[in-house]
Amino acid sequence: MTNFFTHKFRKKSPIEIVGIIIFGGIFITGLVILFGFIIMWLWNWLMPEIFGLPPLTYWQAVGLFILLKILIGGCGIGDSSKKPSKNSNDTCKTGTKTDFSKWKHYDKFWEEEGNKYYQQYIERQTNKEQEGTIDSE
Known part of the structure; x- marks a missing residue:
């Protein structure tokens, strides 16, 4: 993994690297904010009408997103000590990520x-x- 980053940042100045890191942080923060609004909008559009549940605030939607991420998990999250089996259909561990x-x-x-x-x-x-x-x- 170190060689990958060395290869990618070989001809970049330290200022460019810091810029990439700052841009990445802003981008990730923007995605979190966007996911919160999308979850809030979808919940408030569907759940009160279909199931009679109360509407969510923005922070409740972000909390729900975090709770679902913890409970359901996702790519790169979970027990890293588990070895994927050769016959595993886990697309997060095989196929979609670069080795x-x-x-x-x-x-x-x-x-x-x-x-x-x-x-x-x-x-x-x-x-x-x-x-x-x-x-x-």
Whole structure:
């Protein structure tokens, strides 16, 4: 995981990194506020009419969201010591998330082989561009 962040922030200045963190915090806060309003709106639109329940305030809706997140859980929340079985259909643990365990080999690969393969790729692209200009003449 450390290699992933090192790779992503390799050419970023400290000011850019701090900006990304601040923007991320503001974005997450905005999502929490938005989810609170969406839950409040949906509850107040449906539940009083269908089930005769009282309407919710904004803070009750946020509390309900947090309570449901704790009770039902979600991706990345819960007992991290559990090992997912190979036949598990848990999409939060398999399939939808990137497996960052392979990134530990990234730096070593790039030092040993990556530059060579990158140069071969550049040569292929250059050849394709040259062939394209020859064919169009």
